[in-house]
């Protein structure tokens with residue numbers, strides 16, 4: 001049996017459980033033999049070493065946030081180690097908040113799970129944005145997998161593609177990696193809203209991180225750039241990414257528009273110049289980057305043999321849940 005332990009039961013964690021339930025027939029048909037044995041939130045866990053039934057999972061989906069440990073199979077304040085030792089999972093799925101410090105729950109949960117022999121699938125960017133090499137070393141020395149397709153352009157499997165292009169002469173990677181800031185800029189350049197109005201619209205839609213600075217000051221995009229660079233084999237650290245905030249840039253946005261270009265908040269990795277940055281840049285209408293609007297993401301990979309341009313959905317709980325389940329299945333299939 002493949003025993004899944006889910007850490008984090010918010011938007012993404014719940015979407016993951018709903019997706020597993022909605023795909024139960026396909027999962028059975030393909031003999032994946034997948035059971036969820038534990039769900040952890042910030043107050044404790046619910047556990048069933050035999051695997052939760054469909055009824056249990058529906059019941060858990062109906063609990064309020066922070067309340068999985070108050071359910072019938074709940075254990076308040078149980079430590080993660082004890083929860084692992086009771087449930088013996090082989091795959092831990094991490095959907096805890098991305099926190100950019102070494103105190104991040106995702107880092108602790110990943111390291112603890114690896115040390116207890118579990119493969120990892122994460123949507124939380126912090127373990128990789130802050131400790132990419134350590135996580136890969138910890139997993140490979142134990143012959144375990146560490147999968148993270150959900151961390152960058154979750155709705156578009158860009159990480160799979162990047163991890164398959166080995167020894168290509170990549171000169172530059174450039175991308176719109178943050179959907180919320182792209183939404184704001186689309187509202188400004190296409191719908192003629194002021195920056196403040198566009199920001200208010202993004203807030204009203206709930207598409208900004210709970211701390212909007214993570215989007216507006218480029219930390220979210222920088223974390224993704226770090227994950228992309230390391231996936232391609234470059235040892236980039238988050239503090240090496242130069243960031244310009246998108247706030248207080250009305251003059252620059254106006255000047256880009258005056259030049260008949262479209263402002264985009266992009267991440268750029270230039271390997272020959274050794275530069276990594278998040279900045280506001282103008283693109284002519286002839287450039288496909290200028291047409292990537294609203295919450296869509298895009299990435300352009302320039303190499304000596306090809307220019308690859310991929311546009312697709314970035315984040316969103318359902319898209320992210322699909323990326324998580326796809327990584328879980330890859331582990332089950334031994335990929």
Ligand SMILES: NC(=O)c1ccc[n+]([C@@H]2O[C@H](COP(=O)([O-])OP(=O)(O)OC[C@H]3O[C@@H](n4cnc5c(N)ncnc54)[C@H](OP(=O)(O)O)[C@@H]3O)[C@@H](O)[C@H]2O)c1
Pocket residue numbers: 007008009010011012013040041042043065066067094095096097098105123124125150151154314315316317320
């Ligand atoms: N939302 C998206 O579209 C999206 C897309 C791609 C990636 N991501 C990433 O996916 C992760 C989850 O996002 P989300 O939107 O689901 O966040 P969320 O709704 O805030 O849920 C976070 C969950 O983590 C739990 N949690 C917090 N601290 C914990 C700890 N120390 N130990 C165990 N559980 C803890 C929370 O517990 P309580 O329920 O008790 O509060 C909550 O259940 C984030 O890292 C995010 O960056 C999100």
